[in-house]
Every structure is written in structure tokens, then in C-alpha cells.
Amino acid sequence: MADRRDTRPIMIGSVPVGGGAPVAVQSMTTTDTRDPVATIEQVSALTDAGCEIVRVAIPHADALDGFEQICLASSIPVVADVHFDHTLAIEAARRGAAKLRINPGNIGSLERVDAVIDAAGAADIPIRIGVNAGSLAEQYRDKDWPLAEKLVASAVSFCEHFEARGFADIVVSAKASSVASTVDAYRALADNLPYPLHIGITEAGTSLAGTVKSSVGLGILLAEGIGDTLRVSLTADPVDEVLVGWEILAALDLRRLHPELVSCPTCGRCEVDLIPIAAEIEQRLRTRRSGLKVAVMGCVVNGPGEAREADIGVAAGKGFGLIFAHGQPLRKVPEKEIVDALMSEIDALEDG
């Protein structure tokens, strides 16, 4: 894995992004911002799941009152997502946004972009310049260039405009629905810009396709040291976006939110129904906050040895489970007590 790319540091509310800070996990609410109660509930669920920065769309002026309430109620920084109407971004900056996300290409004119920059400057908050394949600035839209080059040229020219206005409190994103185009675009952004990068694949598909696409694309970038904050986009409950985001970081040993579960893929040698046991343990581990490595294996002969790097684990045999630690057996428990026994061993380790 490559070293993390060095970038300028920024703050999104209390969360540092770039400059060596941990890669922050974001999501976006799907509720109507005009319904602050529903949105605050969703922000709370996202926070519980490990979301560190949350984005809220402000499509109309009548969403601004709700936005202000959401910012006050949220324990994590709230980002205002605004398209087309620069006055909404300006007002969101006044009402508590921890960051603005705009695509300068669809704000209408550079004068309007300047008004947004000045509002962010006055509120002392950063702006994400978020270009994407669907809304390129006009001068790039019809160029016969690879998509990644158009995205990068558009993002870089906006950065230059922001800098000329004396504003450098910038995060940049350039998302496409193609993994290859997105990876190419972010590699070029990383080479050409000093700002932290917000990475993601735009994808409105099912959980499965979106999870795989995001994992492949963000995995490639993060393994190259590129990416300072991430959002996984899924057409699903946004809590799933947070879970997938953390799993991507965990897969690369960049960060972990909860204990790691390793489990064998079960084979013809397995004598118990391991899948529900592993699923139940995974579910329970999700609410824990420690760096333990937990193994669930389906073979008492090979399991403990194969999972000797695990802090604690269980190897399931016919009618019983063998609890082990670092490959060494501890005790046998009846099959129906496997989950509880393993969790109480985890409790002991987390307390101890």
C-alpha cells in the first residue's frame, strides 16, 4: 500500500480532513430537509453507525429553516448541498453549515460563484468543489476528450478561480459512474492539486452493484494513498453507505470502527450451519468499538490454527464450539451457546 498523499489540511466543523488526518466517512440524508424531525432522526442513525460528516440537500428556500434546526441538533458537522441557486448556498453558510458543497459549473455564472465564496469566507467554512460527469462546465461538456480529462480540467480551473479570489479552504471531488474514469480523474487531481480529495463513485444502483463498484474504485484510490474523505453512494438506506465506507477502510487496514471478523467460507468439511452464527456475531460486533480480531471458523481441526492471528475466535464442530485465542483452545461450549460465549470473551478482552 502506498503512503498517504500529503495535502493541505482543512476543518469540516470539528473534523480534520487532509494533512494526514484519518480518512473521514461521510453520508447524505435522503429525507426531505423541510421535515427537520425526520432528517434529525436520520442524522442520528447515521452518527450511531459511524458517520462523521453528513450532507443535506437544500433544493428550495423552504428547506433553509429545517436545515438550521438540523445543524443545531446534529452532533456531527452538517454540509449543505446546493445546486443551481447560489442564494441557497449563501443562506446555508449563514445558518450553520460546516461546509458548502457546490458544483460551480451549474451555479450559473462566476459572479454567483464568487458570492458563494465570499459567504463561505465570512462564515469561515470550506467549500467542496464537486464536479461530476453529469454537470460539467459548458466549455468542457462537448470537448472530444476522455471524460476523466474533462472532469480534471473543469475542477482545476475552478480551483484557480477560487485561489484568484483568495479562497483556498477547498475540498475537491470529480465523480463519474465509471470506475476507470473516476480513478483516472482522481489520480490526475492528486498530481495537480494540493487540496484534500473527497472520493466516491456516483452510482444509483442496487446495494450489491453499488457496494462492489465503490469498493473497487475507492479501494484502488486509497491503496494508492489518494482520498481524504469518502462517501459511498448507494440507492439504499444511507446507513448502508456508512457501513460500506468503514468496511472499505478496514479492508485496507486504514481505520477500523469495530472489531474485525474473519470467517471461513464453509466447505464440505463444515459440520454446522455457520452462516447464521457468523451473521449474528457480525451484527453484534457492529456496535462494539475496539480493534480486536475475531474469528468464526467451521472446522475444529484447522480453524484454530488457520485463525491463529485472531485475538479470540470460535471453531464450530458438530453440536459444540471450541473457543480459542491466538490459536490455543480455551474451552468447549454447546452449539446454542456459541454466540453468547464468544461475546462474553470479547467483553472480557475489551474490559481487560
Next chain:
Amino acid sequence: MADRRDTRPIMIGSVPVGGGAPVAVQSMTTTDTRDPVATIEQVSALTDAGCEIVRVAIPHADALDGFEQICLASSIPVVADVHFDHTLAIEAARRGAAKLRINPGNIGSLERVDAVIDAAGAADIPIRIGVNAGSLAEQYRDKDWPLAEKLVASAVSFCEHFEARGFADIVVSAKASSVASTVDAYRALADNLPYPLHIGITEAGTSLAGTVKSSVGLGILLAEGIGDTLRVSLTADPVDEVLVGWEILAALDLRRLHPELVSCPTCGRCEVDLIPIAAEIEQRLRTRRSGLKVAVMGCVVNGPGEAREADIGVAAGKGFGLIFAHGQPLRKVPEKEIVDALMSEIDALEDG
């Protein structure tokens, strides 16, 4: 994305692997091999889902009769997975295995490995040398090297042994449950060996964690041109392993099993509930076998133009859908006929 790495070609039954062949998708049965009816049913379900090579564990001699029946009944090549007991591998080669998978490090002695090599040679089938973190050859197990180096040294030394015996019909794998170790190991194997590589992350975990880990790890390798056949290991229904495997290949535009669905992220202009329409179309597309690109858009004004690269698509308006091809409108249909109308256009294109 890097060019595919060049390797020696081998045949697993009728499926070419390496030497420029498409990356083949594998899975492994979870049924008891002694129950050939259940195993044959699972092989059939895996085949329907797009599995191209299936592996079956042979843990005991009493699984050999079932294995022979499974090989006869399967329409895809069946690989015998054998640990510890070399006589099972020898007998599986005689009874119809399209490939043997052994970990020479746990077969007991090089003489026993030689007996397996000779049996594979007599049956004219390849062997996968499958080393993994859990069962390294003794001389490497306790070395103070990074895991990836131990895996690679072990795999390379077994390859040299096979070559010395005149056997080069080899596929190699070196799986760890750590993405970083697995990626490092395969990069070194790709640099050091001419054989096709079977890639996978072992003990990847349950559906969500395993899908993410496999997508990240195999995505990084495939984007670098490494990997000739893949297996996603999940503690879940193996059909899911096949679906995830194909989604990884599709995410990198390497292969597609079924038509690609692009759908817009719904926005303020969208006048219909697009998500269930897109989900229904995606579900139906899963059973189709063509390379069509299908668009489901939520805006009749911009949708056809934004999806002009799609072979066929629908833009949904209030109460109707506009079917279009390559950005050009074809016909309008009532909202409740959108899915059926689009699918019949897809039928016509697939037949034509």
C-alpha cells in the same frame, strides 16, 4: 487500467485460463459431497448464476463416489479440493476432476506431492498450487518475514518442484485474509512466475464485509492486470460469490454477464418513483445474457441525451415513459407498462 499480464495458457476442462483468456468466475459448493443430489443441485444453481468453474471439497474417501457423480452431472468443470490425504487427490483425478487443488504444504511429504503430480499428468489435468496463510509449508511458517514473502517463497518453491518433475500445467494462488498481504503476494507472484493466477481473499467474512474486502483486493489486482480466474469467498450462499465476482469484473469493464444498467440519481426534476422501476429492471436483467447497455432515467427532457451511450433506455415522465435508443426517442408507453415495454425492446435487440 493496466494491460492484462501475459501468462501460460491452461485448460480447466473446457474453460481456458490465462494466456489472454477472459477472467473466469469460480465458486465452491458448501453441500456435503457425500450427498451428490444436493451438491448437483447447488452446482446447477451456481451454473445458472454464471459460475464457470466449480470446486468441491473431498474431505474423506466416502465422498469420492459422490464426486464422480457430480462430475458426470455438471455442465461446468469440477475441481477437486483435497487437503492432507494425497490418495484422495489421486483418486479424484481418476474419477473425473477437471483440476486438482492442493496445498502441497499440507500433503505430508514431497513424495506424496509427486504421486499427486503423476496422477494429474496421467489424467491430463492441471493442478492449482494453493498456498494460504493458514497452511504454509513448515520451513516458512515460523520465519520472521512478512506474510506475503512467506506465501510467495512457498508457492515459488513448489512450482520449482513441479517443474523439476516435468509438470507445468499449473495455476497458482496465495491467499491471505489481509487484503494488503494478498495484494503484495500476488504482485510478487505475477513478477516471478509464468503461470496463470487464481485470485481471492480467504476468510473474507460475511456478505457485507466479504463483498467489500474481495472487491477491494481483487479490484486492485485486476486493475493492475493481475488475475486469470477469481473466486470471491463469502460466508454466505455461494451463488452470492458468483454475483459479486461478476460485479467486480463489470466494475472494471473487464467482462459483463448481463446487460449493464445505468440509472440517474433521481433529483428535483423527477416526477415518478424511479427507484422501484430501476430495481425491477435490474432484477430482470440479471437473467439476460448480453452486453447491452440499458438506461433508466427520471427526466424526459434530459434523460435520453444524458444516456445517449445506452443501446436502449426509458425516460420516465408523469404517467408515461419515453423509450429511446442511443438518445433518439422511439415511442411513449403508459407508466405501468414501462418495465414490460423496455424488456420487450431488449428482447428484440438481443434476438436481432
